[in-house]
Amino acid sequence: MQQSNRLRPFFENITFDRVDNEMILNFGPQHPSAHGQLRLMLHMQQEQITKAHPDIGYLHRGMEKMAENMIYNEFMPTTDRMDYIASSSNNYGFALAVEKLIGLDVPRRAKVIRMLLLEVNRLMSHLFWLATTALDIGAMTVFLYAFREREYLMDLVEDYCGARLTHAAIRIGGVPLDLPDNFMADLRKFLDKLPENIKDYEDLLDKNRVWLMRMENVGVISKEMALSWGCSGVMLRASGVEWDIRKEEPYELYDEVEFNVPVSDKGDNYARYKLYMAEMRESAKILYQVADMYEGTSTELMAHAPQYISAPKLDIMTQNYALMQHFVLVTQGMRPPVGEVYIPTESPKGELGYYINSQGGPYPYRLKLRAPSFWHTGILTDLLPGHYIPDVVSIIGTTNIVFGEVDR
Amino acid sequence: MRAYTPKDDVQKKSYYTDRFWVAPQVAKSEVSDDAVFAADLEAIKAKFDVLDAYIQVEQMVVVINANDNYAVLELLKNDREYTQLSEMSAIDWLAQEGKFEIFYQILSMAKRKRIRIKCKIDEKEAIQSVEKLFRSADWSEREMYDMFGVVVNNHPFMKRILMPEDWEGFPLRKTYPLQGDEFAAWYEVDRIFGKEAREIIGPENRDPARIDRYDTKRFSRLGHEVPFGADISQGEPDTPLVYQEQEGVFMIDKFDAEKSVVISDRHR
Numbered sequence: 001m002q003q004s005n006r007l008r009p010f011f012e013n014i015t016f017d018r019v020d021n022e023m024i025l026n027f028g029p030q031h032p033s034a035h036g037q038l039r040l041m042l043h044m045q046q047e048q049i050t051k052a053h054p055d056i057g058y059l060h061r062g063m064e065k066m067a068e069n070m071i072y073n074e075f076m077p078t079t080d081r082m083d084y085i086a087s088s089s090n091n092y093g094f095a096l097a098v099e100k101l102i103g104l105d106v107p108r109r110a111k112v113i114r115m116l117l118l119e120v121n122r123l124m125s126h127l128f129w130l131a132t133t134a135l136d137i138g139a140m141t142v143f144l145y146a147f148r149e150r151e152y153l154m155d156l157v158e159d160y161c162g163a164r165l166t167h168a169a170i171r172i173g174g175v176p177l178d179l180p181d182n183f184m185a186d187l188r189k190f191l192d193k194l195p196e197n198i199k200d201y202e203d204l205l206d207k208n209r210v211w212l213m214r215m216e217n218v219g220v221i222s223k224e225m226a227l228s229w230g231c232s233g234v235m236l237r238a239s240g241v242e243w244d245i246r247k248e249e250p251y252e253l254y255d256e257v258e259f260n261v262p263v264s265d266k267g268d269n270y271a272r273y274k275l276y277m278a279e280m281r282e283s284a285k286i287l288y289q290v291a292d293m294y295e296g297t298s299t300e301l302m303a304h305a306p307q308y309i310s311a312p313k314l315d316i317m318t319q320n321y322a323l324m325q326h327f328v329l330v331t332q333g334m335r336p337p338v339g340e341v342y343i344p345t346e347s348p349k350g351e352l353g354y355y356i357n358s359q360g361g362p363y364p365y366r367l368k369l370r371a372p373s374f375w376h377t378g379i380l381t382d383l384l385p386g387h388y389i390p391d392v393v394s395i396i397g398t399t400n401i402v403f404g405e406v407d408r
Numbered sequence: 409m410r411a412y413t414p415k416d417d418v419q420k421k422s423y424y425t426d427r428f429w430v431a432p433q434v435a436k437s438e439v440s441d442d443a444v445f446a447a448d449l450e451a452i453k454a455k456f457d458v459l460d461a462y463i464q465v466e467q468m469v470v471v472i473n474a475n476d477n478y479a480v481l482e483l484l485k486n487d488r489e490y491t492q493l494s495e496m497s498a499i500d501w502l503a504q505e506g507k508f509e510i511f512y513q514i515l516s517m518a519k520r521k522r523i524r525i526k527c528k529i530d531e532k533e534a535i536q537s538v539e540k541l542f543r544s545a546d547w548s549e550r551e552m553y554d555m556f557g558v559v560v561n562n563h564p565f566m567k568r569i570l571m572p573e574d575w576e577g578f579p580l581r582k583t584y585p586l587q588g589d590e591f592a593a594w595y596e597v598d599r600i601f602g603k604e605a606r607e608i609i610g611p612e613n614r615d616p617a618r619i620d621r622y623d624t625k626r627f628s629r630l631g632h633e634v635p636f637g638a639d640i641s642q643g644e645p646d647t648p649l650v651y652q653e654q655e656g657v658f659m660i661d662k663f664d665a666e667k668s669v670v671i672s673d674r675h676r
Binding site: 056057060062064065066068069070100101103225227228229230232241243248249332333335337338339340341342343344351353355357358359360361362363365366368370374375378379381382407 | 423
């Protein structure tokens with residue numbers, strides 16, 4: 001029974017095993033700034049973290065298992081649910097891996113459309129990152145600004161494929177649709193205004209005292225640590241490693257466009273923030289160049305490979321053999337050659353890789369999804385100790401993890 | 409007699425395969441075609457047994473003995489500039505040869521090259537952890553253990569990572585069905601309500617596409633409307649459909665075609 005005259009708190013049902021100052025704090029899995037279902041068990045000494053133990057798996061849907069029980073085309077919409085902030089990049093990674101397995105070359109117009117989608121998705125993802133991270137830190141205005149711009153991009157993608165979040169906008173062997181008439185004009189209109197928007201964000205944040213206090217010299221990742229933890233994307237480039245798969249192992253048309261890879265050697269939250277802003281500008285640069293490439297390409301959208309890819313709709317509706325082939329490909333699925341590939345692509349979050357082991361059947365024998373966020377969550381184990389509670393929020397923010405991708 | 413279906417691989421199989429179908433192979437080329445890979449392979453061959461080596465889709469694949477995994481990766485990391493372990497996991501070959509295949513996908517940023525190191529272990533065999541070399545293996549190896557039950561020696565925290573800690577069975581094995589096994593069907597009932605509630609609640613429906621013919625709480629059928637929760641297992645009353653055009657119930661009570669307006673601009 002509680003005695004009101006005693007100063008020391010008295011708990012009826014709790015006994016303390018140890019009398020040191022260590023406290024174990026559960027952060028999540030329902031914490032709004034955990035960016036999804038992340039549970040962190042934090043061992044605390046006063047306000048300082050001594051040990052961090054990220055616990056994941058709250059969104060585990062067994063996508064690799066599902067892939068083993070699906071034909072290749074069937075799996076495409078499932079990839080949307082990994083990094084649902086930029087779902088076309090997941091579609092693309094999978095399509096590219098299967099195309100490499102088969103040995104397909106994609107028509108140029110499809111490549112241009114894919115590039116457009118990839119970079120629009122990168123912008124969407126970075127804007128979303130900026131919005132949510134700023135909101136976590138308390139900058140509500142930036143959140144509203146960035147979501148306004150992201151909305152425009154989502155409308156753009158909706159014009160293209162009809163979906164806003166889970167696009168499934170890319171097919172193995174090409175893209176399903178040509179761009180709608182107004183797409184380029186709308187895109188250019190957006191891109192023309194983007195530098196002003198980015199300047200607005202930076203004016204609000206760059207020299208903001210609160211932002212600087214929460215960002216500068218917080219969450220410093222050394223180069224060795226980033227390499228050892230398998231970091232990629234901005235997490236790696238902010239730690240002084242110049243490595244962008246678009247540049248180093250170019251796929252699609254990335255070797256034909258000019259862009260810079262922003263790098264920083266600071267490794268802290270602020271460096272990552274600056275890189276995201278710089279990358280948005282580079283994406284806009286790429287989009288301008290790719291938009292110019294569209295004119296004059298031939299109208300083919302899907303590769304011609306009757307053994308693996310269905311013929312265009314017009315052929316299916318008019319030619320008997322095309323219809324038969326389509327029927328077989330839909331009901332039985334394509335059968336890629338026996339072999340294995342690991343294909344990395346630079347998704348907005350980092351290195352998104354698909355490992356496919358095919359045994360010549362219509363279902364992959366083993367498919368491993370290499371999602372960058374998985375290790376960007378793992379690094380919290382080593383990164384958080386020594387930091388204080390408020391830093392946890394800003395560090396999780398700048399790692400840019402998405403739990404659809406961590407748990408798969 | 410019922411046809412025998414093997415239980416060692418319960419994953420989906422294609423329902424028809426042409427008798428004369430011969431699966432083509434993804435092209436493999438000699439390692440000597442690529443000078444960088446050839447030098448790396450020489451370095452490995454100087455110290456370790458290499459069972460097989462080839463280049464497939466621009467990446468070198470090296471098959472080694474499972475005992476050498478740590479030493480080979482150490483050599484590649486320290487002497488050959490392969491600084492990052494991008495990915496590692498296992499493949500289940502238990503049905504074919506009773507083995508797991510483990511692959512390590514490593515990356516050299518200096519050379520812009522990727523190598524896949526592969527080795528095979530028996531079902532009950534453990535493999536050496538490479539967590540000391542690459543911290544990223546910490547979580548990858550936990551995931552591999554979680555999904556396949558491959559035990560990793562010298563790992564600092566060998567626990568399940570994605571599945572609950574008290575889970576039974578290893579989901580990515582070929583013997584594990586897609587919809588989950590018996591344990592999975594009772595897991596939540598047992599944990600939340602206790603085993604004694606099993607008869608009241610019943611096993612979890614783990615097939616999201618399942619439709620119960622007689623379930624009138626979750627499913628409705630046009631033309632056969634019945635009250636919510638009615639028992640229709642003994643047959644159901646037929647609801648005749650009469651359309652408005654066939655002098656059925658008119659949708660709008662007081663409709664006057666003269667006074668109605670057709671809106672042409674939806675944003676007006």
